[in-house]
Amino acid sequence: MMMEKPDMNPVNSTDLQRGTFIKTAAAVASLPWLATSSRAAGDAPQKKASTQTHKILSCNIRTPLEGDYKSGNGWETRKEFCAEVIRAQRPDLIGLQEAYGIQVDYLKSQLPGFENFGQAIPGPVFNPINTILYSTARYEVVSSGGIWLSERPHIAGSISWDSVRPRFANWMDLKDRASGQKFRFWNTHLDHKGKVARREQSRVLTEAAEAYPDLPQILTGDLNADGTTPPIKALKDRGWIDTYAAVHGPEDPGFTFHRFTGSEYATRTTKGKIDWIFCRGGVQPMAAEVIRDHQKGRYPSDHYFISAEVALKPSGTKDA
Numbered sequence: 101m102m103m104e105k106p107d108m109n110p111v112n113s114t115d116l117q118r119g120t121f122i123k124t125a126a127a128v129a130s131l132p133w134l135a136t137s138s139r140a141a142g143d144a145p146q147k148k149a150s151t152q153t154h155k156i157l158s159c160n161i162r163t164p165l166e167g168d169y170k171s172g173n174g175w176e177t178r179k180e181f182c183a184e185v186i187r188a189q190r191p192d193l194i195g196l197q198e199a200y201g202i203q204v205d206y207l208k209s210q211l212p213g214f215e216n217f218g219q220a221i222p223g224p225v226f227n228p229i230n231t232i233l234y235s236t237a238r239y240e241v242v243s244s245g246g247i248w249l250s251e252r253p254h255i256a257g258s259i260s261w262d263s264v265r266p267r268f269a270n271w272m273d274l275k276d277r278a279s280g281q282k283f284r285f286w287n288t289h290l291d292h293k294g295k296v297a298r299r300e301q302s303r304v305l306t307e308a309a310e311a312y313p314d315l316p317q318i319l320t321g322d323l324n325a326d327g328t329t330p331p332i333k334a335l336k337d338r339g340w341i342d343t344y345a346a347v348h349g350p351e352d353p354g355f356t357f358h359r360f361t362g363s364e365y366a367t368r369t370t371k372g373k374i375d376w377i378f379c380r381g382g383v384q385p386m387a388a389e390v391i392r393d394h395q396k397g398r399y400p401s402d403h404y405f406i407s408a409e410v411a412l413k414p415s416g417t418k419d420a
Contacts, residue, residue: 152279153386153411154238156343157191158320158377160289160357160403161207163198172398173360175203182400183210185393189407193274194233195287195320195377204231213237218270218287219246222257230270230287230321242273242282247308249288249301262294269305269321281412283316283383284309290323290331298324302331306338309380316412319378322403326372327352340378343385343408353390356404362394377408384411 161182162168164175186194187210194214196204204216211233218231234241247253249267250260259266269288275281288305291297302323309317319340325331327342336342344353352372358365379385387409393400 153409154193154276154318155189155191156318156320156377156408156410157186157189157194157391157405158197158287158322158375158407159186159194159405160197160322160375160401161199161203162401162403164200164203171360173402178398178400179203179206181395181398183207185391185400185405187211188393189391189405191233191407192235192238193285193318195285196229196231196233197287197289197322199229199231201229204229204233207233217241217244217272219256219268221266221268230268230289232270232272232285232287234272234274234285238277239274240277242275244270244272246270247304249290249297249304253304253308261297261300263291263297263301264293265291267291267297267301269308271308273315276412279412281316281414283318283412284312286317286319286321288319288321288323290321290325292324295330298329298331299334302334306335306340309340310338313381316382317380318383318410319380320376322375324374326374328372332376335378339380341380341383341385343377343379343410344373344388344390344406346385347388347408356390356406358399358402358404360399360402362392362397362399373406375403375406377406379408379410382413382415384413385409386411 168174169177183206186207208214208216213236214233215236216231216233218229220229246268248255248258249269250258252258257266267290269286271284271286273282273284286305286309290301323331354373355365355369355371356373356375385408389407391405391407
């Protein structure tokens with residue numbers, strides 16, 4: 101059953117409650133190779149510290165399930181607000197999870213100048229793609245591809261361990277048109293049930309990334325694991341930097357999956373953040389946010405979106 105779409109107020113409406121956005125001005129000032137511009141705290145929409153930085157989003161947008169319409173959370177009901185929340189962040193790159201083709205097409209129509217890349221899981225049922233959306237004005241595509249997070253990473257649809265369904269990671273090698281800098285952008289969604297699978301899937305992805313030690317790399321994803329779990333600890337142990345922790349410190353910001361209930365979900369979970377933006381190899385985190393936007397008690401998804409702003413260090417620049 102399709103529900104009538106509610107009226108959507110502009111993104112700067114007083115009904116739109118924004119999460120706190122903390123800009124790391126001190127970190128920016130400490131990097132002489134990065135030109136910056138200041139802004140007042142709380143300005144909307146989000147403005148980047150510099151045109152040299154890259155604004156990244158990771159967004160699990162919730163696949164379009166018919167049952168969600170019963171609770172008023174169907175895709176047709178929330179898609180306009182979802183697009184508004186994303187657009188207000190002024191992103192350069194977006195990693196989507198659980199994104200069906202109709203959802204990707206709609207978001208592209210609301211984000212002029214963005215294109216997408218992503219491979220799909222084979223099969224006629226439940227076929228989401230971990231699509232990457234990128235600004236064509238900002239980036240030139242050098243190459244793109246993907247790996248299946250299994251014991252046979254180059255076999256499409258392969259599944260291993262206790263994974264419920266095939267899982268994969270898309271990647272794009274991009275060139276910043278302004279600076280000429282190249283980097284790799286990853287996007288993935290680890291299994292939602294298999295504990296062994298999540299650990300092994302993070303290993304397969306990291307081994308693929310480690311094959312290019314000199315290449316700056318960024319990873320977005322719903323990893324279905326918080327910071328206390330083996331998959332996240334393994335990623336950090338093997339060189340991935342949590343952009344949120346790099347900006348705000350090691351304390352967990354709290355849950356990012358909330359079943360469309362927002363802050364009310366705090367009474368139902370002890371888990372922390374399961375949506376992540378990592379980086380490695382000459383990428384400097386500058387800012388990070390958990391985006392808790394809502395409107396009249398409605399949310400764009402059953403996950404909070406997250407953002408990071410990063411700078412690519414010039415070739416030859418060593419980590420501090």
